[in-house]
Amino acid sequence: MQQVxxxxxxxxxxxxxxxxxxxxxxxxxxxxxxxxxxxxxGDLRDLREAADGCPMSAIAVFxxxxxxx
Numbered sequence: 001m002q003q004v005x006x007x008x009x010x011x012x013x014x015x016x017x018x019x020x021x022x023x024x025x026x027x028x029x030x031x032x033x034x035x036x037x038x039x040x041x042g043d044l045r046d047l048r049e050a051a052d053g054c055p056m057s058a059i060a061v062f063x064x065x066x067x068x069x
Contacts, residue, residue: 004044004063006037006051012058019059022050
């Protein structure tokens with residue numbers, strides 16, 4: 001089974017929250033108003049959609065430890 005995960009670059013994240021809409025449960029907004037990936041949530045398609053929709057290009061998606069976005 002493919003392992004998927006995402007990272008959020010907090011130097012770029014502006015807290016627009018489109019990622020929480022594209023991949024519900026996979027991202028949450030922290031106390032600083034920035035997105036944080038919630039490990040173990042979201043499938044590859046939803047994570048890629050969140051990354052593609054991020055206006056700040058703050059999300060990177062990995063499958064089996066290789067970046068896919």
